[in-house]
Amino acid sequence: MSNATVRPLGYDLELISTIYISHSKNSVLPLLVASLMVNDISIIAIDGDHIDDVRTMIDIIQHLGAHCIQEKNRLIVDARDLQNFDANIPECSSTRYSLLLLGALSARLGKSKVALPGGCDLNRPFDFHITCLEAFGNEITVDNRSITCIQKHSPKTEFSLPYPSVGTTLQAIFSTVIGDSRLAIIIRNTALEPEIDDVIAFLNKAGAKVFRDDSNITVIPVGRGSLSAVSHEPIHDRIEASSYAFAAVATRKVVLLKNCPVKLMTQALTILEQLKCIFYIQSEHDILVDGRSIEESDPISVVTQPYPGFPTDLQPILAALCCTLKAVSHIRDEVMPHRTGYVKELEKIGALISSDGNKITIMGFESLSNAVTVNVSAPDLRGGMAIIILAISNGCDIRIESFNQILRGYSRIISNAHILGGAISHEHP
Incomplete structure (x- = not known):
C-alpha cells in the first residue's frame, strides 16, 4: 500500500511568476x-x-x-x-x-x-x-x-x-x-x-x-603552454538573484527565483528576515519570495563591506526597497563611498532620500501623478536597476537615459519588469 501526504500550497499558482537567474x-x-x-x-x-x-x-x-x-x-x-x-x-x-x-x-x-x-x-x-x-x-x-x-x-x-x-x-x-x-x-x-x-x-x-x-x-606558476583544455560552468549570479528578491519585496509580488546561488545570498536573505518577509528555500537553487508579507514599519540599517559582508553592488537596490517602507532606514557604503549618483534620480520619482558622503538616509516616498513622464538617467548599472524598481513600486512612468547601463548586468530586465508589474519599451540606437 502506498501513502501520500497532501498539504495546501497556500498560493494561487497564477499569482506566482518565475524569474531565471543568469550565470554570474x-x-x-x-x-x-x-x-x-x-x-x-x-x-x-x-x-x-x-x-x-x-x-x-x-x-x-x-x-x-x-x-x-x-x-x-x-x-x-x-x-x-x-x-x-x-x-x-x-x-x-x-x-x-x-x-x-x-x-x-x-x-x-x-x-x-x-x-x-x-x-x-x-x-x-x-x-x-x-x-x-x-x-x-x-x-x-x-x-x-x-x-x-x-x-x-x-x-x-x-x-x-x-x-x-x-x-x-x-x-x-x-x-x-x-x-x-x-x-x-x-x-x-x-x-x-x-x-x-x-x-x-x-x-x-x-x-x-x-x-x-x-x-x-x-600560486605555483606553470610553464607557458602548460594550461590545457578545460570545461567549466560558472556560478550563478548572487547579485542578480538578490536584486530580484529585493525587487519582489519592493513591488509586493510573489516571485519564484530559479537557479539562485542560495548559499551565497546570506546577506540579502538576512534583510528579508529583518522585514519579516516570508520566503521559502525550495532547493539549493530556488527561492520563493512573497513580497506581500513584509512588515513595512521595520527600518533597515546596513553597512556595506567586502565579502562576506553586505555587497556594495546591492546598496542602490536596497535603497529602492527601503523607499517603500514606512520607516527611516540608513545605509553606509564603506566599499564604494562615491556610489550615490542614483540618489538624485530616485528623488525625481518621489523618493524621500538624501546622501551625506557615503551615508544614505531613506524616509519613504511620495506618490507621483502617473499622468507625467519623468526623465531620469541611469548613472550606473545598479543605480539604474534601483530606478526601475522604485518607478514600478511608485506607479511612475519614466524615461531612462543610458538604459544600456542596466543591460550590462540584467539581460532579461525587459521581460522581468513585466513580472514585477512594469512595462519597458526599449528604443534601440
Whole structure:
C-alpha cells in the first residue's frame, strides 16, 4: 500500500511568476580573460541571452585572436593561436574587466597593451592594479589612451595587496599563474568573493596550481603552454538573484527565483528576515519570495563591506526597497563611498532620500501623478536597476537615459519588469 501526504500550497499558482537567474557576470567576464591563458580549448557554460558586458568581452578576445563559437548554452573559446597583445580598442573602454587583460596577456605573451578602462562611473582608480603588476615583475607605462605592460623582472614571491579588491586579486592571480615553476608566490590580503574562487577552479581544471588559505593565495606558476583544455560552468549570479528578491519585496509580488546561488545570498536573505518577509528555500537553487508579507514599519540599517559582508553592488537596490517602507532606514557604503549618483534620480520619482558622503538616509516616498513622464538617467548599472524598481513600486512612468547601463548586468530586465508589474519599451540606437 502506498501513502501520500497532501498539504495546501497556500498560493494561487497564477499569482506566482518565475524569474531565471543568469550565470554570474562577475565570474563569466574574468573567465573569458582567463581563457586567453589556456593554450587549448576552453568551454564555458553561458546564458544564450548575453548581457552587454559579456558580448563586449567576447568581441575583445576575438580581436586578440581567440576563436569563439556559441553552441546553445555554452561558449567554446580556442586561444591556441593567440599572438596579439594589443587591446587598445574602444571596446575595452566600456568594461573595467578589460584591465585583467594586462596580467593575462603579459603572462602568456610577455607583453600587453589595453585601452584605459570603462564600466560604471564610480570614481574607481586603477592604481592598485598597477602596483600589483609591478610587484610581479612588469614594467608599466600609462598614457592618456592606454596602459602598456611588459614582463621585465622576476616576480616578488610574497606580496600583500593594498586593499582586498576583487579586480586586484584576479590581476595578481593572472600575473603569476604562468612563470617559473620553481617559485611559490604568496599573495596576501586577497578578496574573498566566491567569483574569485570560481576563476581559481577554472584555472586549476586547466592545470594551474592556485591554492587559497583564507585571505592568502599561493600560486605555483606553470610553464607557458602548460594550461590545457578545460570545461567549466560558472556560478550563478548572487547579485542578480538578490536584486530580484529585493525587487519582489519592493513591488509586493510573489516571485519564484530559479537557479539562485542560495548559499551565497546570506546577506540579502538576512534583510528579508529583518522585514519579516516570508520566503521559502525550495532547493539549493530556488527561492520563493512573497513580497506581500513584509512588515513595512521595520527600518533597515546596513553597512556595506567586502565579502562576506553586505555587497556594495546591492546598496542602490536596497535603497529602492527601503523607499517603500514606512520607516527611516540608513545605509553606509564603506566599499564604494562615491556610489550615490542614483540618489538624485530616485528623488525625481518621489523618493524621500538624501546622501551625506557615503551615508544614505531613506524616509519613504511620495506618490507621483502617473499622468507625467519623468526623465531620469541611469548613472550606473545598479543605480539604474534601483530606478526601475522604485518607478514600478511608485506607479511612475519614466524615461531612462543610458538604459544600456542596466543591460550590462540584467539581460532579461525587459521581460522581468513585466513580472514585477512594469512595462519597458526599449528604443534601440
